Amino acid sequence: MRNLLLSLDETAQPVEVFFRDDDAGWEDERLLELIARFAEHGLPLDLAVIPAALDDRLAALLLDRHAGLHQHGYAHTNHQVEGRRCEFGDARGFAAQRADIAAGQERLRALLGERVDPFFTPPWNRCTRDTGEALVELGFTLLSREHRAEPLGLLPELSVHLDVARLMPDELDLRFAAHVRAGGPVGVMFHHGVMEAEDMTRASELLGVLARHDRVVPRRMADLSG
Numbered sequence: 001m002r003n004l005l006l007s008l009d010e011t012a013q014p015v016e017v018f019f020r021d022d023d024a025g026w027e028d029e030r031l032l033e034l035i036a037r038f039a040e041h042g043l044p045l046d047l048a049v050i051p052a053a054l055d056d057r058l059a060a061l062l063l064d065r066h067a068g069l070h071q072h073g074y075a076h077t078n079h080q081v082e083g084r085r086c087e088f089g090d091a092r093g094f095a096a097q098r099a100d101i102a103a104g105q106e107r108l109r110a111l112l113g114e115r116v117d118p119f120f121t122p123p124w125n126r127c128t129r130d131t132g133e134a135l136v137e138l139g140f141t142l143l144s145r146e147h148r149a150e151p152l153g154l155l156p157e158l159s160v161h162l163d164v165a166r167l168m169p170d171e172l173d174l175r176f177a178a179h180v181r182a183g184g185p186v187g188v189m190f191h192h193g194v195m196e197a198e199d200m201t202r203a204s205e206l207l208g209v210l211a212r213h214d215r216v217v218p219r220r221m222a223d224l225s226g
């Protein structure tokens with residue numbers, strides 16, 4: 001994390017950083033481990049929860065822990081016949097998408113109550129304008145995708161920049177440093193479901209660096225949603 005540390009040492013302005021872990025509902029043991037790593041370092045975590053994959057048991061565990069909770073699609077199903085995988089892609093229009101989002105919203109409210117933030121992360125970080133329109137109609141106040149996605153201009157958006165599970169350590173270090181230099185907020189994405197023990201260890205090292213550096217301002221997505 002040499003480049004990241006250098007960029008933090010050199011930055012004039014503190015940099016806001018938030019952490020979004022996707023696919024809560026899958027691989028519960030790994031999810032709980034990642035939550036524990038964040039707790040060890042005293043860093044906030046926002047979980048994108050798959051409504052159809054959430055059951056009573058996991059809901060109780062999540063309610064017992066300090067993490068932001070918001071909606072991750074409905075069932076994390078691909079509906080595209082061709083092209084890149086999407087649950088909320090152009091294979092389905094406004095009505096079908098809205099029905100899914102509403103069903104997910106209802107399920108999360110039933111299982112998590114007041115703890116759910118009115119935020120939406122589409123599976124695979126991709127959605128269409130119809131998705132945005134359905135989100136507005138259903139009262140969502142934030143959409144979170146990948147930073148290269150063109151903003152829809154329909155509701156506030158908060159992008160993630162780095163995929164910890166997918167980037168090699170050197171690449172992560174370089175890219176993280178570049179985003180620090182560009183100013184924040186920097187969105188760091190995790191996928192606990194694919195993280196092996198060594199990935200957890202590396203993630204924990206990264207969290208340690210960020211937690212100790214006084215130029216890092218850790219944020220919840222809710223702090224950045226305005």
Ligand SMILES: [Zn+2]
Nearest residue numbers: 022023123124
């Ligand atoms: Zn996902």
